[in-house]
Amino acid sequence: MALDDLDQKLITELRHDGRLSISDLAKTLGVSRATLRSRLERLISSGEILGFSVVLKEDRHELPVCATMLMAIEGKRANSVIHQLYGMPEAQSIHTTNGRWDLVVELGAADLAAFDAILGRIRMLEGVSATETSLLLVTHKRTSSNLRQF
Known part of the structure; x- marks a missing residue:
């Protein structure tokens, strides 16, 4: 369309x-x-708009531990994995990609213990066959959406 x-x-x-x-x-x-x-x-x-979402106040603050996770998915389970990631507030953005990895997920956590816990939860999702995660040390530039204050 x-x-x-x-x-x-x-x-x-x-x-x-x-x-x-x-x-x-x-x-x-x-x-x-x-x-x-x-x-x-x-x-x-037509499916152009798939739904509406809520942005919580807790989602707006910067999480101190940030990382990028590359994910390989078994077979045709990408949609199932993406759906499960949607329910995890630590998964701040989810991207499909080409090449060796199927998904790129930007993660955020309050501390290293919470970060370790989310890594474990994601790695246990049915359909995830491999991951590679890199911590983001310093952000030199960020472009964010223009959310209005309510």
Whole structure:
């Protein structure tokens, strides 16, 4: 499905605040409520928008222990592994990739003990055949999403 300018603007607004009402979104984007509702329903039914999520206050603070985990997945279990990772707040981002590794997961933990615990939980997931993890020592540049304060 090709996304036009209005679709892109709608998605951008929802990424900034997924709680905006249809009325507020329509007003911001300069379209009628009926147009906006139709667009939103089309984006959801086509699978362009898979769902809405909640950003918790605890997710916004910087976790002192950060790492990148490369994961190899057995067979066709990537979707199952990704689904399980979604439920782990320590998995801050999940990326599919090509080459030797199937997934790249950015991890965050409060301390080394919590980091060790999440490594153990992830390595025990059914479908994970190998991992390689590197601690991130110093972040020289970070680009983050523009989350609005509530």
